[in-house]
Amino acid sequence: MPGVSKWGIFCSITALLLCRLRVTRHGVFSSLFFFLAGLSWAMLQSQLQLSQQLTEPVQTSFRVELTDLPRVSSQKITFTASDIQTKHRYLLSYYQQHNEPMPVFIPGLIYHLEVRLKPPHGLANGTGFDRQKWLFRNRIHALGTIQSVQATEDRSHTPMAYINQWRMQLSTVIKQHFNDPEVNALLHALSIGDQSYFSAEDRKKYLNTGTAHLIAISGLHIGMVAMIGWFLASGLFLLKPVTFISKPTLQVCLGLIAAGVYASLAGLSISTQRALIMLAIWGWYRWRRRPGFVWDVLCSSLMAVLLIDPLNVLDAGFWLSFGAVAVLVLAFRGRPVKRSKWHQLVSMQWVLLVGMLPLSVVIFGNVKLLAPLINLIVVPVMGFVLIPLILMMLIMASVTQAVPEWLCWLTETTSDHIIGLLGSVNQWSWIHMDWTIGQPSQYLLLILGSLLLLLPQVMPQRYWGWLLLFLALLPTARDDLPVASFRVTQFDVGQGLSVLLETRQHRMLYDVGASHDSGFNMADAVLIPFLRKQQITHLDRLVLSHQDNDHAGSASHLISHITVSDVMGSHLRHTPCVKGANWDWDGVKFEVLSPENLYPYLGNNSSCVLRVSNAKHSLLLTGDIEEPVEYRLSQWSPALIRSDVMLVPHHGSKTSSSKAFLDAVNPSLAINSAGLYNAFNHPAETVRERYQQSNISWLDSQSSGRLVLQFGEQITVWEFIPENPRIWRTKKPG
Incomplete structure (x- = not known):
């Protein structure tokens, strides 16, 4: 979707008004009226966000207040302000410098900051987490790196400032009473909605066991707490009935109050706001005793959520939460309750597995087969034991500033049992299966199969749904490349490099991108999701051009998930990547042109230079080589390095891409991999001009995202960003 123009909004509103004139006379126009009304509202909100986003990097200073709790790691502090x-x-980060003590950021205080701001941006590959979409949806106007900090004497008196101060105090209490890192992380997540204490391995454990939704305070948790308030009101009314307030009214009020307090503890995140809106509308129906179907409540909630913020549609949680409720309503509404509560709970998990199958495959790309069984055990324990214990602990900590030891022991014991169960299940390698859905016919079969299985049991032939699901989840045949052809995929891995090369029967990866101390790495974020989507579970070779983190940092993460037959590089335990090594796959020739030896290790200039060619065309992969190696290669044998397409050396650094080297290679196309707004200002403007003066076409991951080139009779090029326009990637004039 391209950018929303003011003229587009004007035309929509004009059409809306014209349509509104006919609503009262012709009911057929009513649907069109409301559709245009919603579309115009969404366009206005999108345009507002686009107009406020930063368009180019700036160095500036301003006074800010924190809008959330700071997330603290060993060398970095991140928070929204x-x-x-x-x-x-803004999403701001402070990086520790020269082992100096880290500043303490306290919600409620006003800070004067010197900041280097950058426009919102992220990786563009079509798989994995889309950070730029997340920033747009959460109305982040810029990303910033803090240069200097000065706390002022002013304080913020907004409600969120007081809520965040309360959350920080409770965080201190949790840290004082619970030393186990996993228990500490779980309690922070379930009490104040702070997931920053989970390690990367902890997150994978919850993802693998299908319980990741349980560590993010959302509709399920808000509903559980509202139910506690509901039962509390029932107990109070049973003990002392009163006449000035009805029992349903008291139940609704206490349920909403409990849910509101718990949502505040979670920082009033988007998912908790959505849950509160749904509960409030349901409570309104109950309070007014207004006759209405469950579908009325669901549709009213949906309309209210979108009216308040139409950008909710960009949340996976939006679709999952409303989808789950819709599935349960479809499956159980109007059916007589004849079986035990336990049987109903089991049925509910089964219905959610089948009914949410289409969304799960589309959003996550996999289905956790044991998730219903695990949730069947964990959800009741968490909802009726752990969360009440946490709430009791937080109430005591807020009122008396002390927590009894017995309560801490119960809370920690319950948490240990949940963590231990998930840890045991996570050791089973077959707990989840990955399916790839790529064809429209597969989506249709998946949806039809799920709907058939959700129909009442009296419906004949409903179990044909199993066959439809089986057909939908069958692996689709991948397009085989012709003999002597090869496909090159350059991933968008920010300031780094990773290139997948495919022949008819072989797969090779050249570099893997970076890995960071926080646990974030390009293998988990980009490469593994893409390879699984393409049904690639085995690599014949992994070539690590050299040992720099931005090229080889994610290697261990990749190898732990994808089978790799051979690793070639400059490390002692790798197959040496030196001049003279060559092999042939399916009529495609691979030749290593540099380095001549691995010792001494020369950093960038020890990069493995690889030429890939067929009878018609050739590609030169250059790693991070600089001018000394470029000179040696151009003088050694220009005929051997001449190529149609060349990877720009060293991300477009000024130390590379000499004129003599470009003349020797003489490519028609250069492709570059560099992070948008990177700290090194890659690619250098002088380098870009040098390629332009040599009449070499230029493509860059910064503007193209993932790049795919296919070498056959002709060279075809495909760019992800131009082929997949999205409003959050709209280019605006600076």
């Missing part, structure tokens, strides 16, 4: 003057929201 709001500009006191403009009210713009």
Whole structure:
């Protein structure tokens, strides 16, 4: 979707008004009216966000207040903040320098910051997490690196400031009473909605066991707490009935109050706001005793959520939460209750597995087969034991500033049992299966199969749904490349490099991108999701051009998930990547042109230079070589390095891409991999001009995202960003 123009909004509103004139006379126009009304509202909100986003990097200073709790790691502090003057929201990071003590950021205080701001951006590959979409949806106007910090004497008196101060105090209490890192992380997540204490391995464990939704305070948790308030009201009314308030009214009020307090503890995140809206509308129906079907409540909630914020449609949680409720309503509404509560709970998990199968495959790309069984055990324990214990602990900590030892012991014991169960299940390698859905016919079969299985048992032939699901989840045949052809995929891995090369029967990866101390790495974020989507479970070779983190940092993460037959590189335990090594796969020739030896290790200039060619065309992969190696290669044998397409050396650094080297290679196309707004200013403007003066076409991951080139009779090029326009990637004039 391209950018929303003011003229587009004007035309939509004009059509809306014209349509509104006919609503009262012709009911057929009513649907069109409301459709245009919703479309115009969404366009206005999108345009507002686009107009406020930063368009180019700037160095600036401003006064801010924190809008969430800071996330602290060993060398980094990250938080969202709001500009006191403009009210713009920023995602800011402070990096520790020279082992100096880290500053303490306290919600409620006003800080004067010197910041280097960058426009919102992220990786563009079509798989994995889309950070730019997340930033747009959460109305982040810029990303910033803090240069200097000065706390002022001013304080913020907004409700969120007081809520965040309360959350920080409770975080301190949790840290004081619970030393186990996993228990500490779980309690922080379930009490104040802070997931920053989970390690990367912890997150994988919850993902693998299908319980990741349980560590993010969302509709399920808010509903559980509302139920506690509901039962509390029933107990109070049973003990002392009163006449000035009805029992349903008291139940609704206490349920909403409990849910509201718990949502506040979670920082009033988007998912908790959505749950509160749904509960409030349901409570309104109950309070007014208004006759209405469950579908009325669901549709009213849906309309209210989208009216308040139409950008909710960009949340996977939006579709999952409303989808889950819709599936349960479809499956159980109107059916007589004849079986035990336990049987109903088991049926509910089964219905959710089948009914949410289409969304799960589309959003996550996999289905956890044991997730219903695990949730059947964990959800009741968490909802009726752990969360009440946590709430009791938090209430005591807020009122008396002390927590009894017995309560801490119960909370920790319950948490240990949940963590231990998930840890045991996570050791089973077959707990989840990955399916790839790529054809429209597969989506249709998946949806039809799920709907058939959700129909009442009296419906004949409903079990044909199993056959439809089986057919939908059958692996589709991949397009085989012709003999002597090869496909090159350059991933968008930010400031780094990773290139997949495929022949008819072989797969090779050249570099893997970076890995960071936080646990974030390009293998988990980009490469593994893409390879699984393409049904690639085995690599014949992994070539690590050299040992720099931005090229080889994610190697261990990749190898732990994807089978690799051979690793070639400059490390002692690798197959040496030196001049003279060559092999032939399916009529495609691979030749290593540099380095001549691995010792001494020369960093960038020890990069493995690889030429890939067929009878018609050739590609030169250059790693991070600099001018000394370029000179040696150009003088050694220009005929051997001449190529149609060349990877720009060293991300477009000024130390590479000499004129003599470009003349020797003489490519028609150069492709570059560099992070958008990177700290090194790659690619250098002088380098870009040098390629332009040599009449070499240029493509860059910064503007193209993932790049795919196919070498056959002709060279075809495909760019992800131009082929997949999205409003959050709209280019705006600076």
